[in-house]
Amino acid sequence: MGHLSEDMTKETVASTAWRPQREQLLIEYINTCERFQKAYRKHGNKYGLLQHTEEPKHQWETINMNWATGLVPGGKQNFNAFLIIVDRFRESVRSLPSHKEHTAMDTALIFWNNLISTCGVPKIIISDRDPKFTSELWTNLYDMLGTKPAFSTAYHPQTDGLAENTIQTMEGIIRKFCEYVLVSTLNLNNLKGTKKIKHSFLGPFTIIKLIGENSVEVKLTGEFSRKHPVFPVCLVKPYFQEEEDMFPSRKKNPTPPETVEVEDTPGPVKKILKFRKMRLNGKGQRQYLVRFKNQTADTDRLLAEDAILDGDLHLRRFRACQAESMLKK
Incomplete structure (x- = not known):
């Protein structure tokens, strides 16, 4: 029996059949339908407390x-990004020109020279989980300054509505200004085709524990096991399992398992061997040839800087080795 929502199914069945406790049985049938639970998007109030x-x-x-990234390069230094900082007390904004390719060290220097030196040390820094802000260098910087980092929950970056809206407004202003100066055709070449229709929900998975008041840790299995296991409660919903033989006419064929793209790396990085420069969408970028721990040269892989685990540490070592080699020559 195919069905849509609860109300539409009730209306359809009411015109064709009747039996005692019909509505209760229909609700049970719909709630325990695995395909419906995965495909139907959740509406109404979200779980969790503000x-x-x-x-x-x-x-x-x-x-x-x-x-704010994806901007048309401009200025003498061809800036193509802005580090946007919002003060929550007065809602004032600072937009610091930067490059998308900047490392955690470059970002820390911009932050230090343009904010700390003029405005003092902040008590709390709210940000998303950008690899630059979660790197070892920034962790040490937080400790040194006595600043408390407040990262957004994974898969749910709406940390602070006021600041997020301010940042979106600033991005719009910056991009609009760039449109008046130069018209970029890069995005015309980056349009992606429509993705294959997938389920709105995956699972079911077991909840391990509640983290805080609005997040849960989930036991991810199979090819999902390498994903971050903590989710905000607004992105999960209960799974209803039908009692055995309750609906014998229902097809028991299991739906094929969903697949997700997971970066399959052989393990932690041992060292960076060399790099190459290449142009992607008209922009110069670097890729690094990486050797993994306890692996041979067969598993060496070219990775972008932001895809290297503990990239700051390995890049510092790689550059130090390069400088030493040049001195020997």
Whole structure:
């Protein structure tokens, strides 16, 4: 029996059949339908409680940081990104010109020279889980400054509505300004085809524990096991399993398992061997040939800088070796 929503199914069945406890049985049938649970999007109020961000008492005490990228290069240094910093006390904004290719060290220098030196040390920094902000270098910087990092939950970056809206507005202004100066055709070559229709939900998975009030840790299995296991509760919903032989006419053929693209790397990085420069969408980029721990040269792989685990550490070692080799020559 195929069916849509609960109300539409009730209406269809009411015109053709009747039996005692018909509505209760229909609800049970729909709720335990595995295909329906995976394909039907959840509507209405989301699970979880709103968590209020602590109100700052002084200027630049609590800030939000994010990136505006994908901009037309401009200026003498061909800046193609902005580090946008929002002060939650006065809602003032600073847009610091940068490059998308900047490392965690480059970002830290921009942050230090343009904010800390003029506005002081913030008490709380709210940001997404950008690899630059979660790197070992930035972790040490937080400790040194006595600053508390507040990262958004994985898969749910809506950390602070005020700051997110400000950043979106700034991005719109910057991009609009660039449109008046130069018209970029890069995006015309980057249009992707429509993705294959997939289920809205995956699973079922077992909840291991509640983290805080609005997140859960889930036991991911199979090819999902390498994904981050913590999700906000607004992205999960209960799974209803039907009792055995309750609906014998229902097809029991299991739906084929969903697949996700997972970066299949052989393990942690041992060292960077060399790099190459290449042009992608008209922009110069670097790729690094990486050797993995306990692996042979057969598993060496070219990776972008932001795809290298503990990239800052390995890049520092690689550049130091390069400098030493040049001195010997």
